[in-house]
Amino acid sequence: MFHAVTIKDIAKALSISPSTVSRALRDSHEISAGTKTLVLEYAKKINYRSNPIAQSLKNQKSNSIGVLVADVANSFFSQAINGIESVAYENGYHVIITQSHDDYEREVVNIEHLVDRCVDGLLISMSAHTTDYSHLTQLHERGLPIVFFDRIMPGIETYQVTTDNVNSAYEAASLLIKKGYSQIAFLGNAPQLSITSDRLQGYTDALKDHSLRYDERLVRFCDQGGRNSQEIKNILSELLSEPANIDAVLIASDQISTAAVRVLSTFDPLPSVTVIGFSNSTVIDLLSPRISYIQQNAFKMGQIAAQKLITILQSTYPIREFDTTLLRGKLHWRGKSKNKLIADHM
Amino acid sequence: MFHAVTIKDIAKALSISPSTVSRALRDSHEISAGTKTLVLEYAKKINYRSNPIAQSLKNQKSNSIGVLVADVANSFFSQAINGIESVAYENGYHVIITQSHDDYEREVVNIEHLVDRCVDGLLISMSAHTTDYSHLTQLHERGLPIVFFDRIMPGIETYQVTTDNVNSAYEAASLLIKKGYSQIAFLGNAPQLSITSDRLQGYTDALKDHSLRYDERLVRFCDQGGRNSQEIKNILSELLSEPANIDAVLIASDQISTAAVRVLSTFDPLPSVTVIGFSNSTVIDLLSPRISYIQQNAFKMGQIAAQKLITILQSTYPIREFDTTLLRGKLHWRGKSKNKLIADHM
DNA sequence: GTGAAAGCGCTAACAC
DNA sequence: GTGTTAGCGCTTTCAC
Numbered sequence: 001m002f003h004a005v006t007i008k009d010i011a012k013a014l015s016i017s018p019s020t021v022s023r024a025l026r027d028s029h030e031i032s033a034g035t036k037t038l039v040l041e042y043a044k045k046i047n048y049r050s051n052p053i054a055q056s057l058k059n060q061k062s063n064s065i066g067v068l069v070a071d072v073a074n075s076f077f078s079q080a081i082n083g084i085e086s087v088a089y090e091n092g093y094h095v096i097i098t099q100s101h102d103d104y105e106r107e108v109v110n111i112e113h114l115v116d117r118c119v120d121g122l123l124i125s126m127s128a129h130t131t132d133y134s135h136l137t138q139l140h141e142r143g144l145p146i147v148f149f150d151r152i153m154p155g156i157e158t159y160q161v162t163t164d165n166v167n168s169a170y171e172a173a174s175l176l177i178k179k180g181y182s183q184i185a186f187l188g189n190a191p192q193l194s195i196t197s198d199r200l201q202g203y204t205d206a207l208k209d210h211s212l213r214y215d216e217r218l219v220r221f222c223d224q225g226g227r228n229s230q231e232i233k234n235i236l237s238e239l240l241s242e243p244a245n246i247d248a249v250l251i252a253s254d255q256i257s258t259a260a261v262r263v264l265s266t267f268d269p270l271p272s273v274t275v276i277g278f279s280n281s282t283v284i285d286l287l288s289p290r291i292s293y294i295q296q297n298a299f300k301m302g303q304i305a306a307q308k309l310i311t312i313l314q315s316t317y318p319i320r321e322f323d324t325t326l327l328r329g330k331l332h333w334r335g336k337s338k339n340k341l342i343a344d345h346m
Numbered sequence: 347m348f349h350a351v352t353i354k355d356i357a358k359a360l361s362i363s364p365s366t367v368s369r370a371l372r373d374s375h376e377i378s379a380g381t382k383t384l385v386l387e388y389a390k391k392i393n394y395r396s397n398p399i400a401q402s403l404k405n406q407k408s409n410s411i412g413v414l415v416a417d418v419a420n421s422f423f424s425q426a427i428n429g430i431e432s433v434a435y436e437n438g439y440h441v442i443i444t445q446s447h448d449d450y451e452r453e454v455v456n457i458e459h460l461v462d463r464c465v466d467g468l469l470i471s472m473s474a475h476t477t478d479y480s481h482l483t484q485l486h487e488r489g490l491p492i493v494f495f496d497r498i499m500p501g502i503e504t505y506q507v508t509t510d511n512v513n514s515a516y517e518a519a520s521l522l523i524k525k526g527y528s529q530i531a532f533l534g535n536a537p538q539l540s541i542t543s544d545r546l547q548g549y550t551d552a553l554k555d556h557s558l559r560y561d562e563r564l565v566r567f568c569d570q571g572g573r574n575s576q577e578i579k580n581i582l583s584e585l586l587s588e589p590a591n592i593d594a595v596l597i598a599s600d601q602i603s604t605a606a607v608r609v610l611s612t613f614d615p616l617p618s619v620t621v622i623g624f625s626n627s628t629v630i631d632l633l634s635p636r637i638s639y640i641q642q643n644a645f646k647m648g649q650i651a652a653q654k655l656i657t658i659l660q661s662t663y664p665i666r667e668f669d670t671t672l673l674r675g676k677l678h679w680r681g682k683s684k685n686k687l688i689a690d691h692m
Numbered sequence: 693g694t695g696a697a698a699g700c701g702c703t704a705a706c707a708c
Numbered sequence: 709g710t711g712t713t714a715g716c717g718c719t720t721t722c723a724c
Binding site: 353354364372396397403404 | 716717718719720
């Protein structure tokens, strides 16, 4: 460790007490201007750096916030992390990132780790396989500030930030219908995820509003969430043949969207299906076969989530009123109308 | 903070001294088996969790390692981070990730932060815009363990882990030549980066070995490293017209590879150029226009780098001999031979 | 085999 | 305005 010089050293060198040095460094009002400059200058000269570990121990807070995401390699999450970082650093907080890889056990262990590490608060996007929330509710009840983002957790009294998933999916499904598609499948991650159920809601609402029959055989959940392409291949193969015989599919997950493109690319001939998926990949618009996509404002989501958490952390009184922020998703249409479909695929 | 129960509490409850509890928890040999089980069981019962902050302060080490990468949203780095994490967690280390965004100032500040946070060691992939290395050499001289990965820093006595960039680029350029291409450009990130100069070396070696003339007008460096597509558009436009008139390009950077594909996709008609680039994007094989690519073993690189660092951290004697690990890159050819080119693009 | 006491670096209540 | 002192939770000599 690299804290050669301590407050004591400065105190000794300047023949004043450590507490005076401490106060001077923290710009306390009860220290004379003369002493302050004296201390500050000397500290700068010998390159003093305060030891945050000692501060944490004393102050019972670490000035760091813990983040749990499924996977940093997922563009959505890395963009969100960038948003989180930008706000956290501005406010003097450190960010500790952990990944659940959509595994419940890992989520539990990582959150334990973060709490052990004395993070002041948590920014959580739930793992897809979490169905027992007690590890989180317990912490929350004990007073640890938690803000949920993306994959939120209804029924817990705290800030939540996510995309307006119901509406985004509704728009996407409606667009497909307007373009002439009628056999539209829904492909989602684990059904207990808020993003899955909300997007499914948007999908069913759109069908209903456009007088299309809801067919449960067209609604599928990928247990492996895109990590297992065979799972997706099987589902798509089934959906593309009789009796489902879909002409379009709405995909409610980043990872599944790109995985589906990969699977479709292996089909020969290329199936006549129009795909629209949630994705924040930076190259989603360059993929072949083409995919229309709903892009979330991941960076902003991270920023807002971090801001909300810091609001709690810095609030002098306990906060009782929490809101849920919904960000607009942006729909990018790269498909064709149904009647042109066959020509387009030649 | 959430450390309701402390060693003192256990000591009080069991009517023994805190030091005995501490020793029992750490499985010290000077504690009787009876006392140990007594303490361990009680600790488990009341869910005691040791406070790592206090431990860090006492032990002068934090059991955490700091990581600096350009950008977690870059697939290469997020894969490397996964490798780092897997090894670090196995060995009881925490990972703190920071991003330079290829900015020198940010690199300096972030490393300062990490050191302030008392990380036990550093895993560094240099920012593209770093030319002054004193912030790192100073820390290194003061004894802070540092391991470089990916973008390494020759001339510093420590472990380094990277791809065999010279060979990978050599193979790629040679393949282009064998496929009939002769006007081959080189597009790289900042020239001071090890990955740029090494890959350029491989490129020039290949030209020489195949008796092709080296033309410096065909070698370009993108100062913005792919962040600015206009820069890449300008360079590519120039290279694709007279007098350069290239028929292939080797791209020595992840970000520039995908950025180049995007730029090319905007050209109408699609230029007759074969692209081969370094990329760890998980969808690079689905991009259109097609791009051949060299994939690095990022996960393994992260694992090895972390392993090397932990070796230093846990070594009881100072290490004097350091090696540089070179991992093989994997070349994926998705292009055509030159004589077929025109037909292929119809 | 166990306990008492000091101290890691910092802060804050309490003196003066 | 500044100094004294105690203590955050843990470890570790040094005693016994």
